[in-house]
Amino acid sequence: MGRIERLQSSYQSLDESFEIGKEMYRGQQYSQIYFARLHLMRTLLYSLVPLWKPNSPVCTVLGLEEGKECVIVGTLFKHMKLKPCILDEYSKERSVVPLVKPHNFVNQDDYLDLEDESGRVKLGGNIIVPSVYVTGIVVAIYGKETGAGDFLVHEVLEAGLPPQIEFPIKSREDRYVVLVSGISVGSSRSNPLQFQLLVDHITGHLGDEKEQSIASQIVRVVIAGNSVEMPRGLLNGQNLASKDLSRMAEPVKELDILLNQIAAALPLDIMPGPCDPANFALPQQALHRCLFPGSSVYNTFRSCTNPHCFELDGIRFLGTSGQNVDDLDKYSEAKDKLDFMERTLRWRHLAPTAPNTLGCYPYTDRDPFFIESCPHVYFVGNQDKYDTRVIKGSEGQSVRLVCVPKFSETGVAVMLNLRDLECHALSFGTQFSP
Amino acid sequence: MSQIETLSLIHEIESLISDQLQVVSYKWLSRNYQISSDEAKRLLHEFVEKHEGGLEVVYALSGWLKSTHRSYHIRLVTGPKLAEAQHDFDGNCSVQVYSVQPSIPKDPAVLWNAEFIQAEELSKQPSSVDNCLRDNRFCGISNTFVRRNVDGQPAVSATPQIKSVVGLGSTKSNVVQPPPKNIAHNSIAKVDLKSQNVVKDFKSESNGTGNAVVHENINKPTAEKEKSLLLPTGKKKVQADKNGSATGGSLASFWGRPSAKPKPCSVPAENSNTISNPSEATENAQTCANEAEADSDDDNQGVPLRRSSNRKRRVVFDLSDEDEDVVNLASPEVPSKQLSQDSRQNDKNLLEKEPLNFDLPVEIKPLVKEERVEKKVFQPPREDLSVITKCTTAGKSSTEKLHSSAPEICVKKDSVKMAAPDSTKRRKVMKTRIDERGREVTDVFWEGEEIEAKKADMVTAKKTDTVAKKADNNGSTNAVNSAPATKKPPATGKGGSKKALNSKDPKQGNLLSFFKKV
Numbered sequence: 001m002g003r004i005e006r007l008q009s010s011y012q013s014l015d016e017s018f019e020i021g022k023e024m025y026r027g028q029q030y031s032q033i034y035f036a037r038l039h040l041m042r043t044l045l046y047s048l049v050p051l052w053k054p055n056s057p058v059c060t061v062l063g064l065e066e067g068k069e070c071v072i073v074g075t076l077f078k079h080m081k082l083k084p085c086i087l088d089e090y091s092k093e094r095s096v097v098p099l100v101k102p103h104n105f106v107n108q109d110d111y112l113d114l115e116d117e118s119g120r121v122k123l124g125g126n127i128i129v130p131s132v133y134v135t136g137i138v139v140a141i142y143g144k145e146t147g148a149g150d151f152l153v154h155e156v157l158e159a160g161l162p163p164q165i166e167f168p169i170k171s172r173e174d175r176y177v178v179l180v181s182g183i184s185v186g187s188s189r190s191n192p193l194q195f196q197l198l199v200d201h202i203t204g205h206l207g208d209e210k211e212q213s214i215a216s217q218i219v220r221v222v223i224a225g226n227s228v229e230m231p232r233g234l235l236n237g238q239n240l241a242s243k244d245l246s247r248m249a250e251p252v253k254e255l256d257i258l259l260n261q262i263a264a265a266l267p268l269d270i271m272p273g274p275c276d277p278a279n280f281a282l283p284q285q286a287l288h289r290c291l292f293p294g295s296s297v298y299n300t301f302r303s304c305t306n307p308h309c310f311e312l313d314g315i316r317f318l319g320t321s322g323q324n325v326d327d328l329d330k331y332s333e334a335k336d337k338l339d340f341m342e343r344t345l346r347w348r349h350l351a352p353t354a355p356n357t358l359g360c361y362p363y364t365d366r367d368p369f370f371i372e373s374c375p376h377v378y379f380v381g382n383q384d385k386y387d388t389r390v391i392k393g394s395e396g397q398s399v400r401l402v403c404v405p406k407f408s409e410t411g412v413a414v415m416l417n418l419r420d421l422e423c424h425a426l427s428f429g430t431q432f433s434p
Numbered sequence: 435m436s437q438i439e440t441l442s443l444i445h446e447i448e449s450l451i452s453d454q455l456q457v458v459s460y461k462w463l464s465r466n467y468q469i470s471s472d473e474a475k476r477l478l479h480e481f482v483e484k485h486e487g488g489l490e491v492v493y494a495l496s497g498w499l500k501s502t503h504r505s506y507h508i509r510l511v512t513g514p515k516l517a518e519a520q521h522d523f524d525g526n527c528s529v530q531v532y533s534v535q536p537s538i539p540k541d542p543a544v545l546w547n548a549e550f551i552q553a554e555e556l557s558k559q560p561s562s563v564d565n566c567l568r569d570n571r572f573c574g575i576s577n578t579f580v581r582r583n584v585d586g587q588p589a590v591s592a593t594p595q596i597k598s599v600v601g602l603g604s605t606k607s608n609v610v611q612p613p614p615k616n617i618a619h620n621s622i623a624k625v626d627l628k629s630q631n632v633v634k635d636f637k638s639e640s641n642g643t644g645n646a647v648v649h650e651n652i653n654k655p656t657a658e659k660e661k662s663l664l665l666p667t668g669k670k671k672v673q674a675d676k677n678g679s680a681t682g683g684s685l686a687s688f689w690g691r692p693s694a695k696p697k698p699c700s701v702p703a704e705n706s707n708t709i710s711n712p713s714e715a716t717e718n719a720q721t722c723a724n725e726a727e728a729d730s731d732d733d734n735q736g737v738p739l740r741r742s743s744n745r746k747r748r749v750v751f752d753l754s755d756e757d758e759d760v761v762n763l764a765s766p767e768v769p770s771k772q773l774s775q776d777s778r779q780n781d782k783n784l785l786e787k788e789p790l791n792f793d794l795p796v797e798i799k800p801l802v803k804e805e806r807v808e809k810k811v812f813q814p815p816r817e818d819l820s821v822i823t824k825c826t827t828a829g830k831s832s833t834e835k836l837h838s839s840a841p842e843i844c845v846k847k848d849s850v851k852m853a854a855p856d857s858t859k860r861r862k863v864m865k866t867r868i869d870e871r872g873r874e875v876t877d878v879f880w881e882g883e884e885i886e887a888k889k890a891d892m893v894t895a896k897k898t899d900t901v902a903k904k905a906d907n908n909g910s911t912n913a914v915n916s917a918p919a920t921k922k923p924p925a926t927g928k929g930g931s932k933k934a935l936n937s938k939d940p941k942q943g944n945l946l947s948f949f950k951k952v
Binding site: 003004005006008191192193196197200201203204205206207208209210211212214215216254256257260261263264265266267294297298299300386412415424425426427428429430431432 | 460461464471492494496499503504505506507508509510511512515519528530532538540542543545546549550553554557561567568569570572573574575576577578579580581582583584
């Protein structure tokens with residue numbers, strides 16, 4: 001029938017560290033994950049400190065001497081006046097100010113503490129700007145203790161970008177990965193026609209031969225969260241009538257049919273997001289296959305965790321559905337979302353605010369959000385607009401950062417070329433006469 | 435297509451539009467008349483050319499946009515706007531007829547309705563039918579790699595090798611023949627129930643995709659999933675899964691329920707979905723644990739259940755009883771507030787589940803290990819209330835009580851404390867010291883018994899720590915660290931003798947020991 005043959009790429013999932021199946025919950029709280037994080041990163045920083053400040057000793061917090069310049073390594077803790085505290089709900093007198101401000105809790109009075117195993121010390125000085133940092137990052141600080149008991153910061157050392165595997169220089173042909181997020185099937189905002197156009201374009205129904213040949217170069221689709229929006233009005237704590245139950249399941253069924261169309265054509269990865277029927281705490285576990293009876297029978301359908309890490313043709317991808325960056329946005333400031341993404345890479349930690357303000361599983365012996373190997377592509381879903389940038393590391397690492405916008409609001413998906421990591425937007429619109 | 439066929443189709447389209455006032459999109463046309471999408475678009479184009487009035491046309495424009503960010507744009511426009519829209523594109527854009535209809539609807543989504551209904555119909559067909567939705571036969575791009583498994587195995591397989599040597603072998607490890615995961619500390623029952631409810635109705639709603647033929651073809655994927663959604667059955671199910679359909683069939687007949695879904699499918703994903711919940715609110719835990727108890731009680735007594743979904747759940751419970759998972763599930767979640775009601779129920783449950791423990795020695799092994807660790811928390815029995823009282827987490831204090839009322843359940847594998855019968859009088863002595871790593875180590879020893887060292891994983895001098903928090907960690911890490919710390923090998927075999935049943939423990943601690951300082 002003269003159909004074009006679709007290109008294939010080799011795929012390897014690296015999500016094992018994000019799967020919770022083997023973890024045991026024994027009622028533990030979060031000190032252990034912090035300890036694991038500190039231990040992990042401190043070992044790393046100790047190896048970097050001699051190159052950075054070869055002549056300065058490394059001290060513990062309790063071992064600080066006034067006036068002596070040294071290096072201390074520990075976890076940052078940011079005191080924020082406006083950060084909502086559960087105890088406020090129980091306080092006897094409530095102020096007129098509402099309990100929680102929805103957006104940003106940064107205040108000019110915020111200050112940082114550095115905490116290690118022995119103790120904590122307040123960080124002072126102008127070098128370290130609290131609005132850039134958040135609780136949970138492990139850094140090395142060079143400075144000295146002042147008379148007031150603060151630690152005056154001269155310099156800050158972050159872990160930096162992790163080592164990166166070499167970018168495979170393979171073929172000259174274009175292969176594309178489509179990144180999309182925030183489809184929100186079932187929400188009033190989303191236009192199903194738009195997503196259907198995306199599906200038709202990717203699968204090769206729409207478009208002339210030239211367009212279809214571009215579409216045949218798409219080797220994978222990655223859906224980065226918020227694929228479905230369950231009707232919230234039904235969830236009021238009471239038992240659901242059967243007709244309500246079927247109404248609740250409608251969006252997922254619709255999504256299944258749409259994913260069926262994609263899975264029948266090319267490999268598909270679907271990640272859970274904040275609004276999806278998955279667990280709340282990071283790492284979110286893969287959406288259950290039973291939600292997708294039609295799609296999950298395909299060998300191309302893959303339900304993944306959030307965060308999601310995989311290798312495609314030797315190129316390493318790392319991505320989340322947005323929770324890590326959105327949380328950073330609440331507790332710190334930056335020029336744009338790409339800045340937050342860059343910071344997480346330089347801090348070598350995907351979600352430093354977990355478990356402080358971001359729900360997280362209480363790991364006992366490891367911290368899976370520690371980034372061991374630098375990805376080539378780092379994407380974050382459910383953002384307000386499409387944006388992309390390349391950042392460079394001190395050892396020649398190069399990362400393409402991608403903010404994937406919410407499709408239901410923008411109609412924009414992202415096409416990434418595996419040959420050179422160039423991106424372009426794939427947008428859909430309907431323009432009808434009013 | 436021959437001329438005649440084309441003409442007849444065009445006539446049909448015409449009647450659809452004018453008489454039935456339907457939207458005819460190219461997709462709908464292709465699926466309805468079994469022609470390829472390109473063919474359908476061509477047909478629509480011809481139709482539009484032949485008919486001038488009485489209809490509205492929607493065109494699909496696609497091309498590169500004139501904008502700073504490189505962007506490939508696809509837009510649907512109506513006839514009058516066509517020329518204007520083409521200006522937005524940089525260079526040529528391809529124009530194709532998307533649909534024809536009698537009038538343009540206000541909401542663009544209406545265009546999509548007809549083809550979605552069609553898609554729904556197609557998806558509801560029995561899973562074994564390979565229709566145009568499922569094999570994507572009418573698109574312009576073919577993909578030989580895609581395979582659809584009708585017989586229910588999760589279909590992800592090794593990816594194709596494309597001249598690159600990137601660890602193809604290791605992809606096998608990621609195959610979703612899921613590695614059996616220990617689902618020991620499992621899901622909150624309520625979450626399970628809730629999701630069950632949703633799925634159950636989901637299943638009942640959609641007549642197709644396997645439900646209809648579930649009785650004949652026992653290897654339906656949907657059937658599996660239904661069952662798998664239910665309580666964790668962990669390894670047993672995985673084993674069954676791996677053994678293939680034969681086992682599934684026999685299991686189904688074993689339960690003798692017509693609607694029983696055979697071939698339990700391992701479901702690590704789902705279980706892990708709900709796993710993180712335990713770490714959240716204890717409120718949830720309370721109600722859920724209650725529900726778990728209530729339901730399991732129901733199950734065990736065979737009382738007709740409130741929710742239809744529980745019928746299936748009962749089946750699973752029987753299976754899962756053979757695992758230790760459920761035991762683990764009950765114990766840590768039970769909150770202190772509802773001890774009095776729950777403990778009795780727990781007793782019963784644990785009691786009832788305990789005997790079934792022996793049925794699957796193979797499976798029990800790793801699970802027993804967890805249980806052993808779990809049970810550590812119950813430990814130092816009667817007298818050692820003071821240690822346990824330091825733990826402020828709900829789970830711990832309740833487990834202690836639990837233990838006291840159901841000591842027979844404690845199949846202590848390496849029971850340092852449990853081995854000795856309660857008749858001997860012992861005095862407990864505790865000493866705290868700081869070891870070289872800065873951790874607080876509490877040594878507990880009994881006169882006449884050996885030392886049990888418990889380490890707190892706590893950083894001692896952290897200013898933020900409260901005593902309570904320390905206690906938490908003490909308690910929580912009891913389980914973690916005491917397993918390696920124990921010295922005695924398992925006193926009893928894993929399937930073997932249980933501890934002697936003690937209905938009332940004479941050495942049950944004094945309440946005032948709760949306030950005793952260590």
